[in-house]
Amino acid sequence: MARDLIPPGTLHVLILKTLARGGELHGFEIAESIARESGDVLTVEEGSLYPALQRLLLKGWVTAEWSTTAGNRRARYYQLTRAGRRQLETEMAQFHRVNGAIARVLAM
Amino acid sequence: MLREIGRRLRVLGRGARFEQDLDDEIRLHVEHLEAQLRAAGLPEDTVREAVRQRFGSTLRAREESVDAWGWRWLEQLVQDIRFGARTLAKQPGFTATTVVTLALATGATTAIFSVVNGVILRPLPLASPDRLVQVASIHPRGNIGFVLASDLDAYRRQSASFERFAGYELTTRQVPHPDGAERLTAVISDFEFFSLLGVEPIAGRTYRTGDPSAVAVLSGRYWTRAYQRDPSVLGRSITLSGNVWDPVRRQSILEHRTYTILGVMPDTFQFPYGVGAFFEGPMREKETDIWIPQQDVTPRRFGQVTGRLKPSVTVDAAASELGVIQRQQDAITPSQSRPKGAVLTPLAEEVLGSIPRTLWLLFGAVGLVLAAACANVANLLLARTAVRTREVVTRAALGAGRLRLVRQFLTESVLLALGGGLLGVGVAWGGTRLLLVLGSVMIPRAHEVTLDWRTFAFLLAICFVTAILFGLAPAVSAARADARHVLREPGARTTASRIHTAIRDGLVIAEVALAFVLAVGAGLVVRELGRLQRADTGMTNENIVTLHLTPKVPAADYFAIEARVAQTPGVQAAGFTQMVPLQNWGWIGDFSIVGRPLERRPTAELRTITPGYFQTLGIPIVRGRNLTQDDTRDDPSALLINETLARTHFPDEDPVGRELDRGRIVGVVGDVRQTRLDRPVQPEMYSTVTRNAGIAADIGMTLMVRTQGSPETIVAAVRAAVREVNPNLAIFNVKTMAQVRADSLWELNLYRWLIGLFAGLALLIAVIGLYGVIAYSVSSRTREFAVRLALGSDALTLIRLVVRRGMLLAAIGLGLGGTLALAATPLLRALPSPLDPDVTTFAATAVVLLALTLIACTLPALRVVRVDPIHALRQD
Numbered sequence: 001m002a003r004d005l006i007p008p009g010t011l012h013v014l015i016l017k018t019l020a021r022g023g024e025l026h027g028f029e030i031a032e033s034i035a036r037e038s039g040d041v042l043t044v045e046e047g048s049l050y051p052a053l054q055r056l057l058l059k060g061w062v063t064a065e066w067s068t069t070a071g072n073r074r075a076r077y078y079q080l081t082r083a084g085r086r087q088l089e090t091e092m093a094q095f096h097r098v099n100g101a102i103a104r105v106l107a108m
Numbered sequence: 109m110l111r112e113i114g115r116r117l118r119v120l121g122r123g124a125r126f127e128q129d130l131d132d133e134i135r136l137h138v139e140h141l142e143a144q145l146r147a148a149g150l151p152e153d154t155v156r157e158a159v160r161q162r163f164g165s166t167l168r169a170r171e172e173s174v175d176a177w178g179w180r181w182l183e184q185l186v187q188d189i190r191f192g193a194r195t196l197a198k199q200p201g202f203t204a205t206t207v208v209t210l211a212l213a214t215g216a217t218t219a220i221f222s223v224v225n226g227v228i229l230r231p232l233p234l235a236s237p238d239r240l241v242q243v244a245s246i247h248p249r250g251n252i253g254f255v256l257a258s259d260l261d262a263y264r265r266q267s268a269s270f271e272r273f274a275g276y277e278l279t280t281r282q283v284p285h286p287d288g289a290e291r292l293t294a295v296i297s298d299f300e301f302f303s304l305l306g307v308e309p310i311a312g313r314t315y316r317t318g319d320p321s322a323v324a325v326l327s328g329r330y331w332t333r334a335y336q337r338d339p340s341v342l343g344r345s346i347t348l349s350g351n352v353w354d355p356v357r358r359q360s361i362l363e364h365r366t367y368t369i370l371g372v373m374p375d376t377f378q379f380p381y382g383v384g385a386f387f388e389g390p391m392r393e394k395e396t397d398i399w400i401p402q403q404d405v406t407p408r409r410f411g412q413v414t415g416r417l418k419p420s421v422t423v424d425a426a427a428s429e430l431g432v433i434q435r436q437q438d439a440i441t442p443s444q445s446r447p448k449g450a451v452l453t454p455l456a457e458e459v460l461g462s463i464p465r466t467l468w469l470l471f472g473a474v475g476l477v478l479a480a481a482c483a484n485v486a487n488l489l490l491a492r493t494a495v496r497t498r499e500v501v502t503r504a505a506l507g508a509g510r511l512r513l514v515r516q517f518l519t520e521s522v523l524l525a526l527g528g529g530l531l532g533v534g535v536a537w538g539g540t541r542l543l544l545v546l547g548s549v550m551i552p553r554a555h556e557v558t559l560d561w562r563t564f565a566f567l568l569a570i571c572f573v574t575a576i577l578f579g580l581a582p583a584v585s586a587a588r589a590d591a592r593h594v595l596r597e598p599g600a601r602t603t604a605s606r607i608h609t610a611i612r613d614g615l616v617i618a619e620v621a622l623a624f625v626l627a628v629g630a631g632l633v634v635r636e637l638g639r640l641q642r643a644d645t646g647m648t649n650e651n652i653v654t655l656h657l658t659p660k661v662p663a664a665d666y667f668a669i670e671a672r673v674a675q676t677p678g679v680q681a682a683g684f685t686q687m688v689p690l691q692n693w694g695w696i697g698d699f700s701i702v703g704r705p706l707e708r709r710p711t712a713e714l715r716t717i718t719p720g721y722f723q724t725l726g727i728p729i730v731r732g733r734n735l736t737q738d739d740t741r742d743d744p745s746a747l748l749i750n751e752t753l754a755r756t757h758f759p760d761e762d763p764v765g766r767e768l769d770r771g772r773i774v775g776v777v778g779d780v781r782q783t784r785l786d787r788p789v790q791p792e793m794y795s796t797v798t799r800n801a802g803i804a805a806d807i808g809m810t811l812m813v814r815t816q817g818s819p820e821t822i823v824a825a826v827r828a829a830v831r832e833v834n835p836n837l838a839i840f841n842v843k844t845m846a847q848v849r850a851d852s853l854w855e856l857n858l859y860r861w862l863i864g865l866f867a868g869l870a871l872l873i874a875v876i877g878l879y880g881v882i883a884y885s886v887s888s889r890t891r892e893f894a895v896r897l898a899l900g901s902d903a904l905t906l907i908r909l910v911v912r913r914g915m916l917l918a919a920i921g922l923g924l925g926g927t928l929a930l931a932a933t934p935l936l937r938a939l940p941s942p943l944d945p946d947v948t949t950f951a952a953t954a955v956v957l958l959a960l961t962l963i964a965c966t967l968p969a970l971r972v973v974r975v976d977p978i979h980a981l982r983q984d
Contacts, residue, residue: 027133028140046137047165050130051172058115058176066129069136076133 006034006042011052012061013095014042016088019062019080026075027053053078061087119177130173134166184512188519196523202492203524206485209876210528210574212869213481215535217474218567222540224471225566226557228464232456233376233556235306236416240455241423243273243413243430245447252451255413259437259447263415266433269426271418274301275410278380280658280808281348281398282838283334288831291658291838292330292397294348295380299401304416305379312342312371314399321401324348324367328375330397344369348400349836351659362659362836367400380412381459382552395555414455427452459552473866478574480622480873483615486578487880489521491887493582514583521579522572529571536567546858612884613917616877620921621928623874624957626867628929631949632936633860636786640853646780646789647689648726651680652845653819654688655826657837658808663798665834666809667737670720672829673813678822680814683720684797688810689782690852699793701757702767712753712791713782716809719796722777724812725845732764732775735796739774745799747771751779753791771795785852786942812845819844871957874921875964882914883968893972907969914965915958922954 006014018033019025025033030053031044056062061084069075080088119126138159145155174180196203231237244252245259260275276297282289295301302314302325311331315323324346326335335341346367351360378395417426430450438446493500500513508516537559548554666684673682687693698709719735722728730751739746747770754763754776763773770793779789797809811830815822823842830837843851886893893906929945936943 026136028137031137045165045169046134046162047168047172050134050137050169051176054173054176058112060111060115073136073139074132075136076129 006044006048010095011044011048012056013088013091014044015049015052015056015078016061016080016084016091019078020085020088024065024067024077024079026069026077030078056084059087060084116177116179120179120182127170127174130170134169138162138166184515185519188516189523191516192520192523195520199492202488203527205876205879206488206524207527207531209481209485209872210525210571211531211535212872213474213478213532214525214529214567214570214574215532216539216865216869217471217478217570218532218536218563219539219543220467220471220474221566222536222559222563223543223551223557224467225560225562227551227553228460228467229562230556232459232553233307234379234455237455239271239417239419240304241415241417241426241452242455242458243415244451244453245434246449246451247447248445254409254411256409256447257407258441259434260410260413262433262437263430266436267426267429269417269421269429271416272300272304273413273415274298274304275402275413276301276380277402277407277411278396279350281350281400282659282836283346283348284835285838287827287839289349289836289838290334291840292348293395294350295396295399296402297399298410301399301401304414307373307377307379309371310374311339312369314371314373315401319370319401321403322365322367323370323401325370325399326372327395327397327399328373328377329395331372332375341369342371346398348398349659360660362661364836365403373399376556378555380414415452423452423454461552463550463552470862477866477869477873478570479577480615480619480870480877482574482578484578484619484873484877484880485524485574486581487612487615487877487884489517489578489582490585491880491884493517493585517583518575518579521575521583525571525575525579528574529567532567532571533564536563542861546854546861550858609885612881616874616881616917617921617924619870619874619877620918620957620961621925623867623870624922624925624953625929625932626863626870627953627957628925628945628949629936629943630860630864630867631953632943632945633856633863635946635949636943637853637856637860640785640856641850643781643785645690645785645849646727646778648814649845649849651815651817651819652724653813653815653823653826654841654843654845654848655811655813655823655830655839656688656808656841657811657830657839659836659838660808661834661837663796665837666718666797668833669811669830670718672833673811673826674720676822676825676829678816678825680816681720681724682811682813683722683724684718684809684811685721686716686797686807686809688812688848689725689780690785690849692784692852694783694790697770697793700769702769710757710791712749712793715782715792715794716797716799717794721794721812724814725780726814727780728778730776730778731762732773734775735794737796737798739796739798745771745795746774748775748777748794749773750777750789750792750794752789753793756791768793771799785849810841871960874957875960878914878918878961879964879968881917882910882965883971885913886910886968886971894976903973906972907966910969910972911962911965914961914969918958918961922957926950926954 014034015030018030018037022029022033027046027049031046031049034042034044053062053064056078057064061081062078063081064076064078066074067077122129141162142155142159145158146152150158174183232240234240243255243263245255246252255275257275260273263270264273274297276295279294279296281292281294283292284290299315299317299319303316309325310328312325314325326341331337331341346369347364348367349362349364352363354361380396415426417423427450430452434447434450504510504513540557540559544551544554544557551557670682670684673679687695695714696711697714698711700706700709717735719737722734729748731754732748735746735748747768749763757763758766764775766773777794781787782790782792811826813819813822813826827839830839896906897903929950933945936945
């Protein structure tokens with residue numbers, strides 16, 4: 001299971017994107033979703049996921065609510081806010097621009 | 109940004125539940141992970157091993173999630189405070205000593221600051237007080253004083269520098285009262301007075317130009333005292349009686365007038381300031397009760413004039429303008445006696461005089477004491493840090509950050525400082541009250557001094573500054589503690605530490621010297637007070653009650669009262685005097701002896717009395733006869749002189765029968781201490797109340813009554829007798845002569861309190877300083893002592909070694925202090941009330957100091973005995 005770690009500074013965009021697609025998710029579901037969507041290339045550890053979620057809460061980009069899972073366990077579900085959606089769009093645009101540029105340089 | 113702060117605060121508000129939620133969330137995550145691995149068919153061992161490996165990650169998740177909200181510092185602060193409080197509570201002796209020292213030092217500093225704040229820093233509670241100036245005239249003989257009414261008129265008409273002026277005069281008025289009459293302090297002003305000051309009344313209105321003259325404005329405190337703050341007082345009338353100078357008859361006459369009450373001023377309003385300075389002796393008053401406009405006849409001059417400068421006009425420019433106007437007046441009506449110039453003093457300066465210098469000096473002195481207290485606490489903390497080195501090293505080894513350690517130590521210091529500050533509030537409150545009570549006569553604006561937010565801000569700032577001052581050194585030294593260093597070279601003494609030791613020793617020596625000087629001073633003041641309290645005054649002070657009476661009434665009334673009171677059962681004798689002895693006041697006049705030409709006219713204290721006065725006070729008539737009611741002001745009037753005057757001017761002859769230009773000597777009476785207990789007897793002259801009807805009529809007369817038993821019981825009977833003779837007489841300042849005598853020492857009493865408190869503080873600080881130094885040396889030499897004990901040294905020898913060092917420091921301090929005190933001897937002898945240093949005081953102070961030193965050194969030295977060699981050596 002030697003999966004790659006997520007480059008620094010990108011975890012929160014991944015979380016925002018995951019929430020944008022998946023609606024309400026709890027922490028484990030977010031980690032799983034990122035791993036699955038990346039084709040098991042990227043892995044998110046609790047040690048970085050939960051602090052990142054707290055930072056997103058602080059920024060007001062996500063909100064959280066306690067609810068019960070399918071297995072009837074209490075879990076905290078995260079949801080994108082309007083500010084979070086705007087932030088995601090900004091960062092995606094920036095990501096595409098920078099990545100496009102890097103790709104062009106590397107392609108030469 | 110604001111919302112972010114809101115979110116942060118919400119998280120803080122959730123407290124422990126926030127962390128509980130995080131734990132739940134992370135546990136759920138791990139459980140899901142476990143389930144996932146199991147579902148993948150991994151063996152149970154591998155699953156458990158995988159989960160165990162996640163431990164670091166989950167720990168990090170929790171820590172960093174908490175950190176995300178930025179409340180870590182607060183959490184640590186709470187931890188630090190808890191830890192600090194526990195540490196301090198474990199050493200109650202150390203904590204109590206430190207807190208009490210700090211409380212006394214910060215409290216004393218704050219008390220003086222609150223007076224400095226109320227008296228100097230806060231602007232006068234008047235409209236734009238910086239533009240108010242006191243106007244006075246320079247008179248031909250060079251004295252500065254009253255302003256001619258004609259000059260004031262000219263200023264008003266011609267000056268371009270001033271917005272307005274007000275002239276006023278301080279006097280007394282009597283008002284009817286169920287007990288006879290009450291005396292009020294009154295200000296008679298012109299109509300500009302209130303518009304000049306710009307202070308609004310709390311009820312009704314003030315008088316202004318165009319108002320009738322029979323109106324009055326009350327002070328808030330008189331309103332409370334006489335009318336219980338009844339608002340319906342407005343429009344009511346008040347009848348005042350008082351002495352008014354009759355220019356035609358050239359004497360003071362009693363006048364009654366009725367005034368309509370227009371308004372009431374706020375309790376804090378007092379103008380003019382320093383009313384007490386206008387009157388002396390029993391007349392010393394702190395407050396004005398009533399303001400009335402000047403009467404229909406414009407006075408010839410004003411005792412006091414205040415002006416308001418136009419904005420941006422300087423005092424100098426205004427003064428030269430008034431000078432020009434005065435010279436023009438001189439040209440119109442030339443006269444030798446006309447004033448020769450104008451003097452302007454900013455009002456604040458006029459009100460405060462030299463008080464700011466005194467207060468700042470006091471503030472500096474108490475600041476020094478505070479600094480010394482801080483240095484001592486730093487020493488104590490350093491001694492403790494040395495003991496705690498092992499704790500510090502262990503904590504550092506376990507991963508406590510260096511900054512965190514510094515913070516821990518600083519937190520403890522701040523806790524100590526705040527504890528001291530909290531107690532200091534009480535000290536500050538009490539100290540301020542004490543200062544105001546003792547110094548009320550000297551301190552202007554005393555009635556405005558309150559403990560306000562500025563005082564508390566100051567106290568808080570002082571606490572933090574002191575905490576950093578005394579806390580930083582131990583904190584830094586703790587942070588520098590290097591585990592390897594401490595373990596390898598325990599107790600190693602570096603050059604730096606030797607310098608530190610020298611500084612500490614020097615500090616303690618200075619503290620002991622200062623304490624010695626102050627304690628000697630306090631001892632001298634106490635001794636002088638005792639001497640004066642026992643001093644022979646030349647008169648009886650027992651069973652005598654004094655009652656002051658105003659206004660001045662015809663002489664016949666005084667004789668009638670004297671006779672009536674003397675016949676009251678329980679009364680042995682009664683008599684009047686215009687000026688009670690020992691009140692630091694007097695009336696000096698010059699005289700000449702008929703038939704003896706002298707180059708310079710000699711002077712004598714002049715006293716106006718009734719014949720019963722001498723018998724009442726037990727002053728003997730040594731030659732000739734007493735004065736009688738028949739000795740009138742008719743030529744030649746009869747005079748009594750005292751023995752000193754007789755000895756000075758009639759050394760070889762009988763003065764009785766000799767003529768002075770002031771009258772004929774009919775007798776000689778015994779010497780008494782007239783002005784002050786500590787002043788030698790002056791030449792004196794007595795004449796009866798029938799004479800000098802005009803002299804200082806405002807002062808009134810004091811009735812002295814000697815009783816058989818306790819003097820207080822007779823007061824009601826005396827009041828009745830006075831009321832029967834003249835109901836207009838107000839009786840106040842009822843005191844026993846013993847009280848008068850005790851009160852006359854108020855200045856020395858004030859010094860005793862101030863220097864006594866300072867000396868006490870300095871002693872405490874010196875003792876704590878000695879204790880700190882010795883404790884530090886013991887704790888830093890624990891290993892050395894342990895080795896010595898292990899090698900068979902006697903514990904007593906070691907204790908002696910430690911104590912000897914403390915005694916040596918104290919001895920050097922004593923020597924230094926003694927030299928300083930001796931050097932100050934000429935200064936002490938030159939004081940207004942001279943102090944004479946003596947061997948007894950020096951020796952007694954030295955013994956007390958050495959005894960305290962012995963205790964301060966022995967306590968930490970005893971720790972040597974408790975050193976367990978094995979434990980101490982193994983420590984390293």
